[in-house]
Every structure is written in C-alpha cells, then in structure tokens.
Amino acid sequence: xxxxxxVPALYTDSPVLSIRGRSIMASPEHSxxxxxxxxxxxxxxxxxxxxxxxxxxxxxxxxxxxxTAGRRAGLxxxxxxxxxxxxxxxxxxAQSPIGKVTVYCSVDEVFARGVxxxxxxxxxxxxxxxxxxxxxKTTGLVNRIVSEAQAGxxxxxxxxxxxxxxxxxxxxxxxxxxxxxxxAADIPARFRDPQHRWTALAARARxxxxxxxxxxxxxxxxxxxxxxxxxxxxxTAIANPLFGTTRGHVAAMFAMWGPQRARKFLTELRDxxxxxxxxxxxxxxxxxxxxxxxxxxDSDDVWVAQRSGASIDMRYPEMGGGGTFxxxxxxxxxxxxxxxxxxxxxxDYLVSADVxxxxxxxxxxxxxxxxxxxxxxxMPWPAESKVDFAAVADAMPQAIExxxxxxxx
Amino acid sequence: xxxxxxxxxxxxxxxxxxxxxxAWPTIALFGATITDRAPPSDGFVFSSRQxxxxxxxxxxxxxxxxxxxxxxxxxxxVVGQVRSLSRRPLIAGLLVASLLCPPMVYAxxxxxxxxxxxxxxxxxxxxxxFWAWPIPAFLIGTGWARAGRSAYEAALLVLSxxxxxxxxxxxxxxxxxxxxxxxxxxxxxxxxxxPHSCGLLVFATELLVWAASSTRAIDTLWPAALVVLVDxxxxxxxxxxxxxxxxGDDDNQPAETTHSxxxxxxxxAVACFAASWLLPVGTLVAKLGSSEAFAEAxxxxxxxxxxTLGVASVAGVVAVAMGLGVAALPFGICFPGGRRLRVxxxxxxxxxxxxxxxxxxxxxxxxxxxxxxWFIYDHWPIVALSYVSxxxxxxxxxxxxxxxxxxxxxxxxxxTDGATHLDILRRIHLPLKWPTLAxxxxxxxxxxxxxxxxxALVRVPGPAPIAHILIEKFHRFEDGMLISLSLWLIAAAxxxxxxxxxxxxxxxxxxxx
Numbered sequence: 001x002x003x004x005x006x007v008p009a010l011y012t013d014s015p016v017l018s019i020r021g022r023s024i025m026a027s028p029e030h031s032x033x034x035x036x037x038x039x040x041x042x043x044x045x046x047x048x049x050x051x052x053x054x055x056x057x058x059x060x061x062x063x064x065x066x067x068t069a070g071r072r073a074g075l076x077x078x079x080x081x082x083x084x085x086x087x088x089x090x091x092x093x094a095q096s097p098i099g100k101v102t103v104y105c106s107v108d109e110v111f112a113r114g115v116x117x118x119x120x121x122x123x124x125x126x127x128x129x130x131x132x133x134x135x136x137k138t139t140g141l142v143n144r145i146v147s148e149a150q151a152g153x154x155x156x157x158x159x160x161x162x163x164x165x166x167x168x169x170x171x172x173x174x175x176x177x178x179x180x181x182x183x184a185a186d187i188p189a190r191f192r193d194p195q196h197r198w199t200a201l202a203a204r205a206r207x208x209x210x211x212x213x214x215x216x217x218x219x220x221x222x223x224x225x226x227x228x229x230x231x232x233x234x235x236t237a238i239a240n241p242l243f244g245t246t247r248g249h250v251a252a253m254f255a256m257w258g259p260q261r262a263r264k265f266l267t268e269l270r271d272x273x274x275x276x277x278x279x280x281x282x283x284x285x286x287x288x289x290x291x292x293x294x295x296x297x298d299s300d301d302v303w304v305a306q307r308s309g310a311s312i313d314m315r316y317p318e319m320g321g322g323g324t325f326x327x328x329x330x331x332x333x334x335x336x337x338x339x340x341x342x343x344x345x346x347x348d349y350l351v352s353a354d355v356x357x358x359x360x361x362x363x364x365x366x367x368x369x370x371x372x373x374x375x376x377x378x379m380p381w382p383a384e385s386k387v388d389f390a391a392v393a394d395a396m397p398q399a400i401e402x403x404x405x406x407x408x409x
Numbered sequence: 410x411x412x413x414x415x416x417x418x419x420x421x422x423x424x425x426x427x428x429x430x431x432a433w434p435t436i437a438l439f440g441a442t443i444t445d446r447a448p449p450s451d452g453f454v455f456s457s458r459q460x461x462x463x464x465x466x467x468x469x470x471x472x473x474x475x476x477x478x479x480x481x482x483x484x485x486x487v488v489g490q491v492r493s494l495s496r497r498p499l500i501a502g503l504l505v506a507s508l509l510c511p512p513m514v515y516a517x518x519x520x521x522x523x524x525x526x527x528x529x530x531x532x533x534x535x536x537x538x539f540w541a542w543p544i545p546a547f548l549i550g551t552g553w554a555r556a557g558r559s560a561y562e563a564a565l566l567v568l569s570x571x572x573x574x575x576x577x578x579x580x581x582x583x584x585x586x587x588x589x590x591x592x593x594x595x596x597x598x599x600x601x602x603x604p605h606s607c608g609l610l611v612f613a614t615e616l617l618v619w620a621a622s623s624t625r626a627i628d629t630l631w632p633a634a635l636v637v638l639v640d641x642x643x644x645x646x647x648x649x650x651x652x653x654x655x656x657g658d659d660d661n662q663p664a665e666t667t668h669s670x671x672x673x674x675x676x677x678a679v680a681c682f683a684a685s686w687l688l689p690v691g692t693l694v695a696k697l698g699s700s701e702a703f704a705e706a707x708x709x710x711x712x713x714x715x716x717t718l719g720v721a722s723v724a725g726v727v728a729v730a731m732g733l734g735v736a737a738l739p740f741g742i743c744f745p746g747g748r749r750l751r752v753x754x755x756x757x758x759x760x761x762x763x764x765x766x767x768x769x770x771x772x773x774x775x776x777x778x779x780x781x782x783w784f785i786y787d788h789w790p791i792v793a794l795s796y797v798s799x800x801x802x803x804x805x806x807x808x809x810x811x812x813x814x815x816x817x818x819x820x821x822x823x824x825t826d827g828a829t830h831l832d833i834l835r836r837i838h839l840p841l842k843w844p845t846l847a848x849x850x851x852x853x854x855x856x857x858x859x860x861x862x863x864x865a866l867v868r869v870p871g872p873a874p875i876a877h878i879l880i881e882k883f884h885r886f887e888d889g890m891l892i893s894l895s896l897w898l899i900a901a902a903x904x905x906x907x908x909x910x911x912x913x914x915x916x917x918x919x920x921x922x
Contacts, residue, residue: 102870109878110885113709128870133621133861133877140621140865147624153780155787155870242622278618281884282608289525289608308886363885409456 099342137244157337168393200328202366233272241403254395323383423734437776470598473537483678488550502910511859513602518689539685545589557581587650620767706893716872724796725854728804736808762802766862796857807849
C-alpha cells in the first residue's frame with residue numbers, strides 16, 4: 001500500500017489530483033497491488049487495468065488536464081512568437097518597396113534614433129539598426145565590421161560612427177566603399193576623405209568636466225598635460241582608453257606630442273592614481289558624486305548632465321596648436337553591404353545640413369562643421385588644435401598599445 | 410520502457426537545441442582560437458589589473474552571497490513551514506515577483522533610495538543580495554521540507570520555533586546552503602548590469618571590454634580562464650561540504666508540525682520582501698512624477714520592449730524544454746550510452762553557462778558568423794540562442810529536478826505498467842510539476858532580459874535589448890525614460906506573476922476540493 005507519507009509532498013498537492021477528484025494513490029480502495037514502499041505495481045498492467053476498472057480515468061483525466069494546459073501554453077507561446085514575428089511584420093508593413101538599409105551606429109541611441117526615424121518617415125526606406133553598447137563604444141562595431149568582412153558576408157550597409165579615426169582605419173583596410181555624396185559638397189575639405197570613403201561632420205570637443213561648487217573655475221587646469229600633476233591625477237577620471245573618443249584622444253596626443261611625451265603623460269597619470277572608468281558619462285558621474293574632481297570627457301556628456309540639473313561645467317583645455325581636440329562623427333558605406341544602392345540615400349541624408357542641425361539642436365549639441373550652419377545657429381567653433389586626422393589614425397595602434405601597457409596592466 | 414517515433418523526435422529536438430546552443434559554440438570558440446594561432450595580446454600571463462578585478466569580483470560576490478543567505482533566512486523558514494509552495498500561491502507569487510524583475514532595475518531604484526555618500530560597493534552588494542534572496546529561500550526551504558525536520562521537531566520541545574530553526578535546523582541544511590551559495594556566487598560574479606549601474610568596474614564588465622576590443626577569440630578566452638578557475642574552486646568547495654555534511658533524509662518526518670510557526674520570522678520575511686521589492690520599486694514610481702513619461706516610454710520603445718520580452722520568453726521556454734527533453738527523455742532511447750551522455754550534457758552546459766557572458770557571446774559569434782548561417786546570425790534566433798547558451802544549465806537543472814528528484818514512485822509504477830517516456834513526461838511530469846517548470850523558464854527569461862554582456866556581442870539589426878537601452882538612458886541622465894522603462898519591465902513581471910499566482914491558486918483550490 002502506498003502511504004501518503006511515502007509520496008513527496010508536492011505530489012499530494014498536485015493540481016492533477018484535484019482534477020481527478022480524489023486521490024487514487026492515497027485511497028486504499030483505488031490503489032493497485034503495491035510492492036512495498038517503493039510503490040511498484042506488481043500486478044500485470046496494474047496501472048492500465050486500474051484505469052479501466054475504476055473508471056477514474058487517471059491518465060485520461062491527466063491527459064485532459066494536460067491538453068487544456070497544453071492548449072494554454074501553446075496559446076502563450078504562440079502569442080510570444082507572434083509578437084516577435086509581429087515586430088518584423090510591422091517593419092515590413094511600414095516599409096515601402098523602396099528597400100531596406102542596415103546601419104551600424106555608434107552615435108548615442110538617444111540622439112541617433114530621432115534622426116533615423118525622420119529619415120524613415122521621409123523616405124519610407126526601412127532601417128535595421130545595430131547600436132553599439134556603452135561598453136564597446138565604436139570599437140565593438142568596428143571589430144564587428146572587420147569580422148563580418150573576414151567571414152565573407154558584410155551585414156552592414158552604412159557605418160555611422162561617433163568618431164572618425166576608426167573609420168579611417170576601416171577605410172585603410174579596404175572595408176569602405178567610396179561615395180562622393182552631393183549632400184556633402186558644402187562640408188570643408190578637411191572633413192572629407194580625398195578618396196570619398198568617409199565624411200566627417202557634427203563635432204564634439206574633448207573637455208575637462210568639473211563641479212564649480214567643488215573647484216573654482218579659475219583653478220581648473222588650462223592644459224591637458226596639467227592634469228598629470230599628482231595633485232590632479234588622483235582627482236581625475238578617464239574612460240577606458242581602448243574605446244570611443246578617449247581612444248582617439250590618446251592617439252591624438254601621440255600624433256601631436258610624439259610618443260615620448262605622450263607616454264610620459266600616461267605614466268604620470270597612472271603614477272598619480274588616475275581613475276579609469278568604463279565610459280565618458282561614468283567619468284562625469286564620478287565628478288557629480290564627488291568621487292573625483294575632474295573628468296576627461298566629451299562635451300555632449302557635460303551638456304546632458306547640465307540639462308539634468310547637475311552642478312557641472314567644462315573647460316576646453318589646450319592641447320597644443322591653439323585649442324582643444326575636436327572629434328567629428330563620421331559616415332561611410334561598408335564595402336559589399338547587402339543594400340548598396342539604397343545605402344547612398346541614407347548617406348546623403350546623414351551628411352546633410354539637416355542632420356547636422358538636428359544634432360546641434362539636440363542635447364548633444366554637436367558643433368556643425370559647416371560654417372554657415374554655425375552662424376545660423378549661433379554656435380561658435382571652439383578653439384581647436386588642428387591635428388591631422390590621418391596622423392591620429394596612424395598613431396592609434398601605438399597609442400592603444402601604450403595605453404594598454406601603461407594604464408591597463 | 411516502450412518508445413515511439415514521437416519520443417525519438419523530441420529527444421533529437423532537445424539534443425539538437427543543446428548542440429546549437431552549447432556544443433557547436435564551444436567547438437567554434439576553440440576552433441577560432443586554434444585557427445588564430447596567436448597568443449593573447451598581453452601574452453599568457455594574467456596582468457595585475459586582471460588579478461585586481463577578479464579579486465574585486467570574488468570578494469564582492471562572496472559578500473553579496475553571504476548577505477543574501479542571511480537575508481533569505483526568514484524566507485527559508487516560511488518556505489520550509491509551508492513545505493509545498495503549490496499550496497501557498499501568494500507566497501510563491503511574492504518570491505517570484507522579487508526575482509522576476511531584472512536586478513539592474515533594483516540598482517537604479519536603490520540608487521535613488523540611498524544617499525549618494527553610500528559606497529557603490531555597498532550599493533552593489535546590497536542590490537544583489539536583496540534581489541537574489543528568493544533563490545536560497547526556495548532552495549534551502551525546499552530542502553528543509555525533505556531533511557532536518559525530525560531534529561527541528563525534537564528541538565521544539567525545548568526551544569521556540571525561531572530558536573529551533575536557527576540553532577538546530579540550519580545545521581542540518583548545510584548542503585543546501587552550500588548549493589545555494591554556489592548558485593549565487595556563479596550568478597553574481599558573472600553579472601554585468603548591477604556593477605555597471607553602480608559605476609563599478611568588475612571582472613565581468615572588463616571582460617566585455619576585452620571581448621569588444623578584439624576580433625581574436627583568445628583575447629577573451631584567456632582572461633576568462635580566471636573565472637572558470639574561480640568557479641571551479643567554488644564547485645570544489647561545495648562538493649567538499651557535501652561530503653563532510655551529507656544530506657540526511659527524514660523518512661519518518663511528521664506531516665505537520667504541532668507547534669505554531671514563528672510569527673517573528675514570518676514578519677521578518679514579509680519585511681524582507683517589502684524592503685527588497687517595494688522600497689526600490691516604490692521609489693522609482695514616486696520619482697517618476699507624471700504618467701506622461703510612462704506613456705512616452707511605451708510609445709517610443711514598444712517594439713524594443715515587446716521584442717525583448719518575446720525573445721527572453723522564447724529563450725526561457727526553449728531552455729526548459731531542452732532541459733526537460735535531455736533529462737526526461739534519455740538519449741539512450743535512440744542510442745546506447747545515453748544516460749552518461751546526459752550527465753556530460755549537464756556538466757558541459759554548467760561549465761559553458763558559468764563562463765562569463767562576453768565569452769559566451771564571442772562563442773556564438775564564432776559559431777554563427779558564416780555566410781551559410783545568415784538566417785540565424787542576422788535575426789533574433791541568435792539572441793535567443795545566446796540566452797539558452799548562457800542559462801541553459803538552469804533549464805537542464807530544472808528538467809533533472811522535475812524528472813529525477815521527485816515522483817520516483819509514480820514514474821516507476823508507470824514504467825512497470827508499460828508507459829513510454831513520452832507518457833511519463835506528458836501525464837506525470839508536466840501536469841504535476843508545471844509550477845517548477847514555469848519558475849525555471851521565468852528565471853531564464855528574467856536573466857535574459859537583464860543580460861548585457863552576451864547580447865552586446867550578438868546584437869541583430871532591428872529592435873534593441875531593453876537592458877542596453879536602460880544603460881544608455883542611465884548614461885544620458887534621462888531619468889524619466891529610465892524609470893518609465895524600468896516600470897514597464899516591472900509591470901510585465903507583475904502580469905506574469907499574476908497569471909502564475911492565479912493558476913497556482915486554482916490548482917490549490919482544486920486540490921483542496
């Protein structure tokens with residue numbers, strides 16, 4: 001006889017038992033011939049015979065309950081699947097037969113989404129976008145483009161980057177398609193690749209963020225090299241120099257200052273106890289929370305923090321050559337992308353003055369490279385150290401190696 | 410045991426998912442490493458920075474595990490007293506509700522609850538502990554329903570219920586405590602979202618940086634070996650504890666205790682729930698200000714929300730189905746040596762799942778970034794597969810718990826009477842154990858929703874995983890949108906919990922009738 005205590009507690013509470021109405025297992029008159037505590041049926045076909053004999057239809061009812069549960073579960077799974085597929089279907093319905101473009105975008109999603117949505121609504125071209133994660137700013141997408149090209153099937157049509165130097169490196173690897181966009185005709189030559197493989201626009205400045213309540217503005221370092229002094233280095237946060245604009249900034253130091261001076265700067269930062277955090281905005285947060293007093297960051301990170309009501313301000317430190325370092329966004333067509341023709345239309349849009357205006361008027365406040373637009377929007381071009389972009393890209397491998405060796409080991 | 414073609418097909422389907430999600434990515438990862446034929450960028454040494462970060466991850470995870478175990482004790486008591494959660498849908502619902510919200514959301518809530526002077530380390534540890542406490546509460550509490558009951562009942566003769574629980578029962582539950590500690594340690598040490606939300610660099614966050622900054626597999630695989638080493642130590646420690654303190658079975662445990670349960674501990678358990686769930690979530694609601702932001706968040710991100718929830722749900726269902734298929738329908742049906750293969754599958758899935766998310770993502774990319782596999786690589790299935798890869802071990806463990814650790818009497822009877830494996834699965838395991846299976850799928854789904862490290866590397870064109878959008882909002886200081894999206898996730902979790910409690914309540918009512 002199977003006793004109740006021999007059956008696990010969850011069994012006796014089971015919903016199936018309740019569907020059956022009464023418990024066969026616990027009731028002697030319905031129990032098959034038992035074999036000790038283990039509960040083996042010793043009578044031939046005990047369970048099957050029990051079903052027929054008792055009419056309780058243990059399995060049958062269990063199956064009925066399961067069928068109901070199965071239908072419900074099936075319904076839920078179907079709904080989930082439909083909702084997943086529905087996303088796809090929505091896209092397809094929203095698009096016109098004009099086509100589809102796959103965009104790899106490392107411009108911050110909050111700013112880029114509006115721009116891309118506007119393009120979609122104006123052209124009805126479907127956009128499939130991959131935004132970069134905060135952890136892998138730009139570098140993640142660049143490596144993705146490289147590995148997809150190595151695999152023989154590029155997935156991206158357009159690369160819209162928040163910086164320029166990795167785009168130049170992609171161009172040098174032969175992964176970008178030349179395209180001379182007519183919409184970029186009014187962009188100064190310095191911001192266009194002579195071989196038309198990329199176009200740069202909508203710049204951000206590298207700045208020092210500080211809390212004016214914590215440091216009087218007149219005490220904030222005036223030159224980038226000043227923050228390597230021990231009293232500042234331990235009060236400074238920088239983003240991981242392997243990524244994003246910080247990577248380009250360190251490379252620019254190598255390009256402008258030469259390797260010896262740049263390595264000395266990094267070494268002094270390390271020895272002084274600089275804090276390495278995982279993003280520019282994290283560096284700004286560190287200033288806001290009082291963990292550090294200075295943050296090497298981008299101007300847009302300070303603008304959005306100011307807009308949120310934080311007590312934060314910025315300085316454009318002198319990098320050499322007359323001002324701070326400016327980093328433009330870049331747009332390029334990926335060689336061998338699946339939708340080359342339609343991609344041209346998106347590039348025409350992304351390099352247009354309209355998009356520069358949208359980014360300038362956003363919380364990011366990117367500075368247009370078009371002088372006429374700057375005048376129209378009354379946005380002065382910050383004092384800039386006119387570094388050669390190609391030279392910065394040249395210095396990047398060396399800068400990465402040095403940053404890895406000095407700061408990240 | 411008889412079998413039929415449907416059984417064989419299900420077996421092959423379950424093992425097929427295992428091959429796609431675990432076996433093939435592992436092979437592809439090591440294949441890519443060998444093909445690269447290059448040492449790691451920093452050579453075959455662990456840098457001092459890597460050692461520092463792994464140390465930080467270890468001590469923070471250990472501290473969080475310890476705090477979590479302490480916080481879970483009242484919950485353990487309540488679960489142990491209830492003995493069968495299917496009889497107490499409300500308690501089951503409260504446990505699941507706490508767990509079914511991504512921990513990153515709690516981190517954002519706690520950031521607003523606590524003063525800014527509180528150390529981010531403390532905030533991170535606290536967030537982890539107050540999110541994960543239902544896991545040990547469930548594991549240890551369920552264990553208490555099986556073992557250590559007699560000693561507790563005897564102690565009640567001279568001690569109060571609370572004292573008997575703390576001074577006697579807990580010592581009989583050491584193996585379950587060790588198991589819970591291991592699960593917590595592995596989960597927390599691999600988490601990206603909470604440390605990142607607290608502004609902390611830990612090994613998991615840095616590993617994603619290394620994975621994203623290099624196209625070579627070895628640059629991720631080599632530092633990840635540190636994590637495997639640490640997890641291996643934790644696993645060994647747990648086995649030592651199990652050997653020293655074997656689980657005692659209570660064959661003659663009383664069906665019901667004759668003493669009144671401790672109201673103090675029950676009250677503390679409710680307080681734990683309130684502190685862990687209501688406080689951070691309530692703060693988020695209070696800080697939202699207006700409902701317009703809530704609606705705006707849905708208008709802007711409804712596709713991303715639905716897509717994330719859909720893919721995560723699919724991953725949860727597939728992971729548990731795979732686990733159930735692997736556990737309940739042994740491979741030996743089709744081929745000899747199946748039972749051993751099942752053990753190998755579990756160990757493989759656990760090791761693969763214990764690896765950092767960035768490495769799992771790297772393995773998926775290595776496996777599916779081929780011209781012939783575009784239909785997976787370009788679309789949501791690769792994201793779902795990545796979640797199954799990372800959390801499939803939970804599905805397999807759930808399958809084994811459902812099929813092996815319970816109902817042995819009933820299944821043996823059925824087998825003797827000629828039921829097929831499929832019959833046993835359909836008519837015994839599924840109807841009796843659906844709450845456990847649902848919980849397993851739910852946990853996989855919520856961990857998938859919270860995942861950042863894996864999905865950062867397997868992003869597909871189209872909607873973005875909501876965890877990435879949350880991080881973006883966090884970095885862009887868009888508090889209104891951040892809170893709104895968090896509340897949408899909580900709302901989705903509440904709907905699921907509501908359905909779960911309703912279904913469980915109906916089942917319990919039927920059982921009582």
